[in-house]
Amino acid sequence: MAEHRAKSKVNPDTKLYKEFAEIGISHFRIKPIEWFKCESKHELLAREQYYIDLLEPDLNCNDAITNYEKIREQQKRHDHTYYERNKERKKQKQKQYYENNTELIKTKYEANREIILALKSERIYCEQCDCTVRRDHISTHKKSKKHQSNSK
Numbered sequence: 001m002a003e004h005r006a007k008s009k010v011n012p013d014t015k016l017y018k019e020f021a022e023i024g025i026s027h028f029r030i031k032p033i034e035w036f037k038c039e040s041k042h043e044l045l046a047r048e049q050y051y052i053d054l055l056e057p058d059l060n061c062n063d064a065i066t067n068y069e070k071i072r073e074q075q076k077r078h079d080h081t082y083y084e085r086n087k088e089r090k091k092q093k094q095k096q097y098y099e100n101n102t103e104l105i106k107t108k109y110e111a112n113r114e115i116i117l118a119l120k121s122e123r124i125y126c127e128q129c130d131c132t133v134r135r136d137h138i139s140t141h142k143k144s145k146k147h148q149s150n151s152k
């Protein structure tokens with residue numbers, strides 16, 4: 001109910017919220033139709049959708065799932081802009097770290113050179129092609145025509 005109350009301010013144009021404004025929100029109560037055990041928010045919304053389809057109510061008739069998916073979309077878009085905004089900053093940070101620690105990084109690399117090279121040249125078996133591929137070539141191999149046609 002608190003959520004509905006909050007949303008009615010953000011989104012006053014929906015049917016339910018118009019009714020809120022007309023009759024007064026204090027006249028509305030949320031009553032549980034049933035106690036429904038569910039594992040996820042999506043399951044819960046699917047159940048809400050089931051009742052919306054079943055009862056075809058005049059109010060609160062926006063599809064629960066669509067709303068949920070809309071919110072997910074918005075979140076995704078938000079995450080994306082966040083990522084874009086922080087990309088430059090992250091790059092800058094990495095660069096800074098490298099500049100400040102060049103010697104350390106080089107020493108570390110030298111110390112682990114053998115291991116790194118061994119790891120890179122390790123041969124990985126590709127099931128689709130029945131062949132082995134160097135670890136540092138596996139992503140190139142997976143994009144290759146040979147692998148693509150063997151994967152079909």
Ligand SMILES: [Zn+2]
Pocket residue numbers: 126127128129130141142146147150
């Ligand atoms: Zn392959």
